[in-house]
Amino acid sequence: MGSPVTLYYFDGRGRGEVIRWILHAAGQNFKDERVDHAEWVKNPQMKTKSPLGQLPYIEVNGKTLGQSHAIGRYLARQHGLAGKDAWEEAEVDALVDFTEDIYKGWINWLHAKMENDPKVDDIRKQFLTADIVPYLQQYETILGRNKSGYLVGQGPTWADFTAVGFLDELVLMDQSILTSHPELQEYVDRVHNLKGIKEWLAKRQKTEF
Amino acid sequence: MPEKIVLRYFNVRGRAEVARWILAYAGQDYLDDRVEGPQSTQWKELKDKTPFGQLPVLEVDGKMLAQSRTIGRYLAHKYGLAGTSKWEHAQVDSIVDYIDEIDNCRVKYIQACMKRSDDVENVKATFLQKEVVPYLQKLENLLGGGKSYFCGDEPTWADFAVVIFLDEVASMSSDALAPYENLRALSERTHSLKGIKEYLSKRPATKF
Incomplete structure (x- = not known):
């Protein structure tokens, strides 16, 4: 291995x-x-x-x-875990980079929070009610189109891990963020239940971020 | 039938330049489609047809691929510019991402320029005198030991990404690269590569 x-x-x-x-x-x-x-x-x-x-x-x-x-x-x-041919690998890469774009917004909020920035509440609100919206929609559209339950191809790839890792951070910011997105909630649960991931999440040490 | 390749981006170097360099070096025929600015109707109509509502987009026989580094990596693998082993592919990726990290700091300067912010000289000075320094020093060291390119004797798209970034730094301050002998030699060497040289001599002059 x-x-x-x-x-x-x-x-x-x-x-x-x-x-x-x-x-x-x-x-x-x-x-x-x-x-x-x-x-x-x-x-x-x-x-x-x-x-x-x-x-x-x-x-x-x-x-x-x-x-x-x-x-x-x-x-x-x-x-x-990276796609089955050169094109799928590229599709996986594109989604990893897509998630990275919005993950930077999350980092921006985290820095504001850690530095006690007086604008932190505005930053949080802008991020959760505006910035993430097209990204969540895009995940939903892709999952709807792909039908396998994952973002690319027929099984899980590391693009799913970056996307779900990001969605996990959103849920920590706002517990109810996915209630209006049942398909994304199911998707998160599916990835959390994958062999290996499930056992890891059960024993992972709690850290703030 | 040869593949039909189209690269769509705005009329700037920005996030498409590395793909243009790879295609030029590979001698690949392609359409360098420069779309009108973000406020144009042309872009508004195109936006919904792109995978993520963003440019650049690469089209290969009608199939679309988004995200600049993904496009670069896909093309680099296709034309043998991604290193020769899996470990080298990964090393090349790490240099590209390292450069992207500091290039995101440079983008703050571009944004300040475009907004005609009062702060633009400060942003520029912080970038040139502080933020960029450890990155240039690290890259200079990685090229030590007489290496022509980051992976040895042959160029990869990591060299292209680095040199494109160095060009932008040099355009901000002509002496910013003076202390970095290896990086200056890399720039010169890469600019003279077949395909790149011809591309640079006819590239449309744009501000960014």
Whole structure:
């Protein structure tokens, strides 16, 4: 099942979580190394091991790879979670990037919240009532058209993991966000119940983000 | 029948430029369709027909693909510009995403320019003197040890993405790249590649 993988990331979901989902869904054993944030900030020595001086990165056979999506794609393609041919792989990539566009809006809110920005409530409202709307619609349209229950092809891909990981963050912001989107709620449940993901979610440590 | 390829984007370099470079280097015939600006009727009519209501879009025999990096990666794999092993594909991807991260900071400057914001000189200075520096330094180091390109002797689309970004930085400040010898050599080398050179000599001059 592939070479041993070590994932280095902070003790949070953030940009490490999709990588964890891919590895759990694939049944690949890996070391989920959690890096202490304060230690990372004050100790420049830690950054020299990372290929781009950032987290997350993975180590495989002594070699390192940075950037969450590059890691996700590499592992997903290795484990059959990235589409069945070149065109499907590209469709998966496009959806991962599409989710990334709106995920940046979520990060923007998170920063505002952490920095106690006085505009944080406006940012949250704009995000939940306006910015995400076309994205949720787009997911619904694609799921309606594709009919397999997943965004691309006949089974789950890492595009589903990034989309559902994002929807999970929305639900944490507003418990009722999916009540008017029953198809998306079903979709989230379907992905949460996948073998490997289900067991991971049951034992995952609680972190704020 | 050869494939019919159309790249649709606005008349700027922006997020389509890397796809244009890949197609030029590959010597692939394609239609470089430059759509009128975001306020135009042409775009309003086209918008709903695109996969996500966004440009750029690549059309291959009528099938559409969205998202600039996805388009770039698809074309790069097709024309042998994505590295030679799965691990190299991943390394190339990581450099492209790394560049995209800092290019998103540069976009703040473009937005300030377009809004004619009072703050534009500050935004520019923050970008050039602070934000971009660790990225350039990291890329400069990755090219160490006499490498011609990020993956060794042959170019990949990571080199194109980096050089396109360096061109934008150089256009903001002509001496911004002075401390980075390897990056300047990479730019020169990439600009002279067959296909790229010809494309650059006839590329429409646009502000962004």
